[in-house]
Amino acid sequence: MHCYFWSFLLALLVALPARGQRTEPPAFTVVPLGVKGGIEEGNLSAYMVAPVGSSSYVCLDAGSLRQGIENAVRNKVFSVPADTVLRSYIKAYLVSHAHLDHVAGLLLNAPDDAPKDIYGLANCLTTIQNDYFNWRAWPNFGDGGNPPALRKYRFRELVPQQAVPLESTRLSVQTFVLSHAKPYQSAAFLLKSQDSYLLYLGDTGADELEQAHNLRAVWQAVRPLVKAHQLRAIFMEASYPNAQPSTQLFGHLTPALLMQEMNTLALLAGPDALRGLPVVVTHLKPTASNEQTIKKQLAEANKLQLKLIFPVQGQRLEF
Template sequence: MFQRWVFVLFISVFVFSHNATAGNNFEIVTLGDRGGIQDGNLTAFLLKASKDKNYVTLDAGTLVNGLIVAEQKGTFEHVKVPDSSPYNKVGYLLKERVKGYFISHAHLDHVAGMIIASPDDSGKSIYGLASVNQALSSSYFNWVSWPNFGDRGDGFQLKKYKYNDMPPKKWLDVKGTSLRVKAFPLSHSGIESTAFLFSNEDAAMVYLGDTGPDKVEKSDSLNQVWTSLVPYIQAGNLKGIMIEVSFTNAVKDTMLFGHLTPDWLITELKQLERKAGGKGSLEDLKIVISHVKYSLKKGEDPKVVIKRQLKEKNDLGVEFIFPVQGEGLIL
């Protein structure tokens, strides 16, 4: 049994590291796969282009703990710490290989890891819409909630982090990587959240922060994101969509507070399907489900229920993927 486990682990690491360098793809490492209250496992992902060695984060609810879990699972087996480095692998990854934070919105479960890690972090850019960066500056890095590690805001500015205000719907080069990115505003129960569209030469993927359905939010935000994805889908270049499903279908629209359920995600994806060319146009597209909320109630884990509810309604032919903390995947 032990030998078989070692063999499976070896094959998993080999496939992950091999695929990460094969083709024009995106490598994802899940630092946190939950939304809400499960501290230590809150929404955060590492992203890099297949040809790059450096990462950025997609939100940062959990950071150091996510890196520790990933290292323990062997996900970073292919990463070699230089002999000259004073850091262990977690320190090396955080300080040398993570080149920036993409923050979709300033809710605590999306930024806590970055804030807590900031005293020992290296200098980086925080990429976000102007409203998001303003919230980070005024609410956290202000010498009341936490020292001001930013380059703006109240009190003495330690200037470890540089706020990079992203103009909506305009391409931006990501420093230290080969990625380009475009930000789209999303509606999240009265605040501005963000979808980040990344391109890696001809390949693309999109990460959406917390968002409710357009009909409930009385918004056109998701519709605009879907429209932007159509050319990539039609060219066969969209590698995947990372999107939240926070609640099961049992939660009423009035209690969603800017989140999605399985039924609402299917509804939104059908809008995308119609735009992209009709039935079958999303066949085999990878949809990575994030931000499932942990529940303190007895009964089935909401993640299990959401998996089942998405499977029952999936007449789109898409592949739903549920990431696990510490594990890697290729888009």
């Protein structure tokens, strides 16, 4: 009888959710419009995010827009036409950095878009305005620069560490500077909806290789949210397999470097706090061998028992 009792108790404990796994209702809806780190022009970094139940989204980066939206419509994520999603559902863009694989969709769809805000760090907005919206590379859809300014988009500069509300949404954002092949800057966005958070990191190199402390500053900032189980997900890149030489990473991460950074966060927040935490792996360089190797290496290195998610264009996620 004693043996049966302990067997029953062990089975019950196994069935219980591990500490750190979430049982509360989802707080965020995420629609990936593009998930790759290059080559596939119609599937580049872009993620629509809104509080669950809202149709007022922000778009985190905008490498690809229309193809992702059309895939989402086909998948019945949206019940309205793609043009309505582009013009009305996306209320603003948050651009981590101005590399083409993060802004091409925004540029190409600008003629058909509705007026809205583009949020970003100062150097990112300056690049978009001066190098793209300049009447040489593309018409000036911005609100400054070479005249005439068409004022389709209003540039909203984000100050690092400062939390600001995102107009026409129920979200706010806090921005952190990242190093993407030093000295080039990228950004991380910490989105808040009520008492829940979602962390999106643009392209970034590891602190160790970038000789910076930018990622550690992000981990310090989110540590209390992880400990309180308020951080619903981390979006973070793994562009190359571990065999990629460090001199040819160009400010990107490998599975080993991603897990190294997660271990830094675990040291700050406690390893149990990370168990079951969703980590959405972004920006994989799309060759079949690369992707399979990256996924295998991440799975093998996942000692923290993170919930690894590989997003698919046009398929909704909830956190």
